[in-house]
Amino acid sequence: MSILIAFAVPMFVGCIVLEYLLARDRDDVRGFEARDTVASLAMGIGNVGIAAVTKGGAYVVYVGLYQARLFDIPNVWWAWALLIPCEDFCYYWFHRASHEVRLLWAAHENHHSSRHYNFSTALRQSWTTPLTGPIFWLPLALLGFEPLMVLTAQSISLVYQFFLHTELVKRLGPCEAVMNTPSHHRVHHGRNVRYLDRNYAGIFIVWDKLFGSFEPEGQPVDYGLTTNIRTFNPVRIAFHEWATMLRQAHAAASLRDALGYLFGAPGWSPDGTTRTAKEMQRADVTATQRQLSDAPSPPRSGAAAAA
Numbered sequence: 001m002s003i004l005i006a007f008a009v010p011m012f013v014g015c016i017v018l019e020y021l022l023a024r025d026r027d028d029v030r031g032f033e034a035r036d037t038v039a040s041l042a043m044g045i046g047n048v049g050i051a052a053v054t055k056g057g058a059y060v061v062y063v064g065l066y067q068a069r070l071f072d073i074p075n076v077w078w079a080w081a082l083l084i085p086c087e088d089f090c091y092y093w094f095h096r097a098s099h100e101v102r103l104l105w106a107a108h109e110n111h112h113s114s115r116h117y118n119f120s121t122a123l124r125q126s127w128t129t130p131l132t133g134p135i136f137w138l139p140l141a142l143l144g145f146e147p148l149m150v151l152t153a154q155s156i157s158l159v160y161q162f163f164l165h166t167e168l169v170k171r172l173g174p175c176e177a178v179m180n181t182p183s184h185h186r187v188h189h190g191r192n193v194r195y196l197d198r199n200y201a202g203i204f205i206v207w208d209k210l211f212g213s214f215e216p217e218g219q220p221v222d223y224g225l226t227t228n229i230r231t232f233n234p235v236r237i238a239f240h241e242w243a244t245m246l247r248q249a250h251a252a253a254s255l256r257d258a259l260g261y262l263f264g265a266p267g268w269s270p271d272g273t274t275r276t277a278k279e280m281q282r283a284d285v286t287a288t289q290r291q292l293s294d295a296p297s298p299p300r301s302g303a304a305a306a307a
Helices: 003-023 034-067 076-100 100-111 132-144 147-162 172-177 182-188 204-209 234-250 255-263 277-294 302-306
Strands: none
Touching: 003 147, 034 132, 034 147, 034 234, 076 100, 076 147, 100 147, 100 234, 100 255, 100 302, 132 147, 234 255
16 A cells, blocks of 8 residues: 555545535435445455555566666656656556456456445445556556656545545536546446446546547436445455356356456356346437337427428
């Protein structure tokens, strides 16, 4: 765990308490559920312990790549101004891959398993993404950013993203055009079909707008997974999708099907009995178009009818 995150922990706890107090008398937020909050905090504690070890391994790899760096980027203010968006670009693709590749989704999906959306949800972090994630930031060390700078930039992103997990903040005006905001991130946590696999950004929402994964907040957000789990046990939350994926791959009828369960999109199945997010969205669009085509035409005005 970086020093920045260690210093931020008391702030996280204070913000959770403050949000709880402010949300108690609000009808437009869902607030907290004790067991859910405890589960999220347990996930966060587990993630910190695991990341404390894996960050050391990642640092060693980053240092090795840094020896073969393409550029010498000094540790000065303009390097940080360049590093933050570069780090966020890497985060975007890590996050997108974690939704589109089943093996990576097994590591990430527990962050989406809460039916609530508050600051404690931000701490519902994976116990296995510290193993699957570091590869996505390797290019930064190879470009010439010092490894400690890379790790610090990752921590800055995590602290920023903590504040996205709230229903108390509705819209942030012009910031919505460039920055990731609570409104944009609420969409990302929605199980509504139109919200699936949208708004992957960490700090800058511009990546989603550039790469076609942006969706503005419109209809009320239904938080959670497309098939929600019914447990507050942090061990089951952390590993239930791994168990399901490996069981399906082991029982697959062919090597191709086994690889599909591991590396296909979440929801992929060889016989179509389960559907991916894209398949659900296509079906939803088709159903909407059918409803519109079947709807009776509005009556014409008298003048139009006479003509």
